[in-house]
Amino acid sequence: MYHLCHRSALGDDLAQQVFLTAWRSVHQLRSAAAFDGWLKRIMVTTWLEEVRRQKISYASEQEADASAGYAETTAERIDLDAALARLPQDVRLCLVLAYNDGMSHPEIAALTGFPLGTVKSHISRGAARVREMLVDYEGS
Secondary structure, three states: OHHHHOOHHHHHHHHHHHHHHHHHHHHHOOOHHHHHHHHHHHHHHHHHHHHHHHOOOOOOHHHOOHHHOOOOOOHHHHHHHHHHHOOOHHHHHHHHHHHHOOOOHHHHHHHHOOOHHHHHHHHHHHHHHHHHHOHHHOOO
16 A cells, blocks of 8 residues: 555555455455455555545655655665656556556456556556656666
8 A cells, every 4th residue: 555655654544444344344255266356456446535535646755754664775766656656646556556566457457447548558658757757777
């Protein structure tokens, strides 16, 4: 959750909310093999509800809580987190699910409810924006 919201306290609260929701509705899970996708769906739904409820905006580096122990101590990781924080929420969600969780484009589309073309463009354009923001690391 931290990669989505970039604030450790909010990430912890949302993670706790995800696990409470999962605990309360585990009886609805039809197959143990589907647990991973089911839990990710709860996570994405919880994140999107929080975005809609509070109109979350993380455009500034100061809101990212890099000292919370979630981020690595390297400058590259801090800069990557700051670059992700500058992206729109939908784009950041697609990038995190693709690169952090290793999900395919169709899986992301099914999980988020976004059309497949939208997922592809969010990932493509978002990755290009992150590369532009991190141009100083090119060749490192």
